[in-house]
Amino acid sequence: MIGLAVIGAGYWGPNLVRNAQATPELHLRYLCDLDVEKAQRVLGQYSTVRATASLDEVLADPDVHAVAIATPAATHLPVALAALEAGKHVLVEKPLAANFEDGLKLVETAEQRGLTLMLDHTFAYTSSVQHLRKIIRGGELGDIQYIDSVRINLGLVQPDVDVLWDLAPHDLSIFEAILPDDVHPVEVAAHGSDPIGAGVACVGHLTVRLSNGAITHVHVNWLSPTKIRTMVIGGSQRTVVWDDNNPAQRLSIYDRGVDKSPEQQKISYRTGDMVAPALVEREALRTMMAEFAASITEKRAPLTDGRAGLRVLAVLEAASESLRAGGVFVPVQQVEGKVS
Numbered sequence: 155m156i157g158l159a160v161i162g163a164g165y166w167g168p169n170l171v172r173n174a175q176a177t178p179e180l181h182l183r184y185l186c187d188l189d190v191e192k193a194q195r196v197l198g199q200y201s202t203v204r205a206t207a208s209l210d211e212v213l214a215d216p217d218v219h220a221v222a223i224a225t226p227a228a229t230h231l232p233v234a235l236a237a238l239e240a241g242k243h244v245l246v247e248k249p250l251a252a253n254f255e256d257g258l259k260l261v262e263t264a265e266q267r268g269l270t271l272m273l274d275h276t277f278a279y280t281s282s283v284q285h286l287r288k289i290i291r292g293g294e295l296g297d298i299q300y301i302d303s304v305r306i307n308l309g310l311v312q313p314d315v316d317v318l319w320d321l322a323p324h325d326l327s328i329f330e331a332i333l334p335d336d337v338h339p340v341e342v343a344a345h346g347s348d349p350i351g352a353g354v355a356c357v358g359h360l361t362v363r364l365s366n367g368a369i370t371h372v373h374v375n376w377l378s379p380t381k382i383r384t385m386v387i388g389g390s391q392r393t394v395v396w397d398d399n400n401p402a403q404r405l406s407i408y409d410r411g412v413d414k415s416p417e418q419q420k421i422s423y424r425t426g427d428m429v430a431p432a433l434v435e436r437e438a439l440r441t442m443m444a445e446f447a448a449s450i451t452e453k454r455a456p457l458t459d460g461r462a463g464l465r466v467l468a469v470l471e472a473a474s475e476s477l478r479a480g481g482v483f484v485p486v487q488q489v490e491g492k493v494s
């Protein structure tokens with residue numbers, strides 16, 4: 155049994171508590187929050203899990219082997235670093251840190267100490283993304299030619315980050331999970347607007363150029379009255395449409411597209427079948443918690459390891475630089491070590 159403490163009883167913390175308690179390999183020992191009464195309410199009156207406001211108390215307990223951090227991004231560096239230096243494995247909510255430099259410090263500390271550092275990139279553990287990873291990396295779609303992603307809804311306007319930093323990490327972490335090892339972002343152009351005067355971009359568009367020459371486009375928006383969660387992934391052999399709002403048919407794979415004959419230099423159109431694979435629906439957080447436990451037990455890197463979080467941070471930092479520069483393409487800092 156891996157002794158676990160959850161740090162943060164706010165919006166996401168209760169979800170981590172619930173799924174940790176449902177994971178047989180984990181034994182939840184603490185819920186730590188500055189508001190102890192809030193933590194106690196999350197746990198319930200009869201819980202044997204301890205509520206505390208003291209991070210020092212949690213980290214000093216030898217029966218705590220790992221922590222799951224669900225605190226504001228600005229606190230990720232001090233909290234995660236303290237946990238790593240205390241010899242604890244760390245699961246941290248996205249983003250890894252407030253900037254690339256802080257994220258790199260966490261990654262290097264975890265690697266030096268032989269500890270698991272894992273990102274809660276929840277979408278990477280959904281049935282849909284797991285299937286996309288399998289068919290894309292297995293070559294079923296052929297070469298990736300483009301990706302178009304839309305993530306819009308009437309969302310909570312954040313006071314400290316723009317819509318790109320709030321919503322785009324979901325899409326970028328999905329790209330990180332599904333793309334082959336030799337395909338990665340090399341430069342990004344970002345555009346945004348603030349039509350309500352919030353002080354940060356509320357509508358954002360990212361164009362990310364990949365190492366194989368393809369481009370991906372991400373549209374994120376806090377102001378849309380309708381919720382849309384779609385992604386179109388075009389390959390040289392097949393195209394897949396993911397509609398996350400349609401539980402009856404989340405994935406649709408089309409054997410349709412455009413071919414060019416290399417001999418005759420002619421364009422032809424291919425019209426084939428559409429297949430909707432049957433997916434086993436399960437809670438992504440439960441799968442993610444099981445992966446965290448397995449990575450600790452098996453002493454291996456998890457799918458969404460620290461370097462995966464660092465690559466997402468690299469794209470976000472380049473996007474912010476592009477936004478400040480009026481939307482020009484900005485190179486993405488490269489991070490080696492992708493989990494196969």
